[in-house]
Amino acid sequence: MGQTLSEPVTKKDSASCANENYLVGSSCMQGWRVDMEDAHTHLLSLPDDPKCAFFAVYDGHGGSKVSQYSGINLHKKVVGRKEFSEGNLKAAIERGFLDLDQQMRTDEETKDDVSGTTAVCVLIKEDNVFCGNAGDSRAVCSVLGAARPLSFDHKPSHEAEARRIVAAGGWVEFNRVNGNLALSRALGDFAFKNNDSKSAEEQIVTAFPDVITDKLTPDHEFIVLACDGIWDVLTNQEVVDFVREKLSEKRDPQSICEELLTRCLAPDCQMGGLGCDNMTAVIVGLLHGQSPDELFNKCSRPAVFTQNEDNSDYNGHWSTTDQGIARVINNFEDRVAVGDDDDDDNEPAPSNFHV
Numbered sequence: 353m354g355q356t357l358s359e360p361v362t363k364k365d366s367a368s369c370a371n372e373n374y375l376v377g378s379s380c381m382q383g384w385r386v387d388m389e390d391a392h393t394h395l396l397s398l399p400d401d402p403k404c405a406f407f408a409v410y411d412g413h414g415g416s417k418v419s420q421y422s423g424i425n426l427h428k429k430v431v432g433r434k435e436f437s438e439g440n441l442k443a444a445i446e447r448g449f450l451d452l453d454q455q456m457r458t459d460e461e462t463k464d465d466v467s468g469t470t471a472v473c474v475l476i477k478e479d480n481v482f483c484g485n486a487g488d489s490r491a492v493c494s495v496l497g498a499a500r501p502l503s504f505d506h507k508p509s510h511e512a513e514a515r516r517i518v519a520a521g522g523w524v525e526f527n528r529v530n531g532n533l534a535l536s537r538a539l540g541d542f543a544f545k546n547n548d549s550k551s552a553e554e555q556i557v558t559a560f561p562d563v564i565t566d567k568l569t570p571d572h573e574f575i576v577l578a579c580d581g582i583w584d585v586l587t588n589q590e591v592v593d594f595v596r597e598k599l600s601e602k603r604d605p606q607s608i609c610e611e612l613l614t615r616c617l618a619p620d621c622q623m624g625g626l627g628c629d630n631m632t633a634v635i636v637g638l639l640h641g642q643s644p645d646e647l648f649n650k651c652s653r654p655a656v657f658t659q660n661e662d663n664s665d666y667n668g669h670w671s672t673t674d675q676g677i678a679r680v681i682n683n684f685e686d687r688v689a690v691g692d693d694d695d696d697d698n699e700p701a702p703s704n705f706h707v
Contacts, residue, residue: 377605468541497655
């Protein structure tokens with residue numbers, strides 16, 4: 353936990369935007385931390401591909417330079433990849449993350465900077481959702497009121513992450529990389545990326561993202577992207593319940609984000625614990641070409657929780673109504689959480705997710 357103030361900074365920087373497909377709101381707050389290190393992006397259409405929307409949250413640590421740089425440039429790197437123009441958006445996201453990380457290693461603005469950042473992004477094109485994630489920020493979708501994870505946290509205590517860390521010359525101590533960093537993938541953090549015998553994907557800390565895909569249906573109501581300042585306080589389902597209730601009251605996503613940040617803020621930080629971090633949230637209301645009132649009406653109906661038979665052994669907080677919920681692209685099946693982490697939402701993906 354970083355240094356904290358004697359009183360929190362509760363002023364919120366908020367924004368909203370909308371078109372026929374999305375009703376979007378965002379808000380960020382410094383909170384108890386000495387500095388604000390988060391960044392976020394919401395683009396209803398990309399300049400190089402107007403049919404593609406991009407949303408992202410970046411949770412910086414050790415400074416804000418890498419998170420701010422990433423917020424400006426990650427989507428450019430993704431759409432600039434040849435894989436993007438070829439229709440392979442998964443590969444474009446993967447290589448875009450690595451391209452951005454390499455660019456920051458040589459850019460005069462960032463090459464000597466010691467900071468790093470998580471990155472969780474959601475790219476939507478023609479009802480196809482691609483969520484790329486490196487770190488422990490998170491994206492969750494509400495499907496008929498049930499929380500469907502679009503990302504899973506990268507923690508040093510996860511077995512596959514620990515294997516990579518050790519193989520690259522690092523170690524895990526107190527559930528931290530080299531006793532220092534509480535997440536195992538990030539943009540920046542170049543001090544952990546100096547093993548010349550290893551590829552970028554194999555470094556102690558890698559920027560290589562996991563990518564989960566999903567197909568939008570009329571049952572998909574909204575997506576929430578947020579930093580761990582939110583997810584450390586509330587579970588996936590609790591966040592979905594909170595947002596859904598407010599949408600049922602015809603509240604706009606911007607004001608809901610603001611209220612969510614206030615809900616997660618700790619009353620004090622004497623113990624330096626939960627609710628004392630920077631906080632950022634982005635809510636993407638999925639309109640499916642209909643009016644916002646249709647979304648509000650959907651969210652006023654009782655949530656539907658059904659268990660998909662392909663994921664029946666997952667004991668987290670989400671469920672789904674259709675086959676093949678989402679594909680975990682990068683071998684989540686051998687990432688088993690170890691230690692005494694009690695947060696179900698922070699578990700690795702279930703072993704029967706499909707590649």
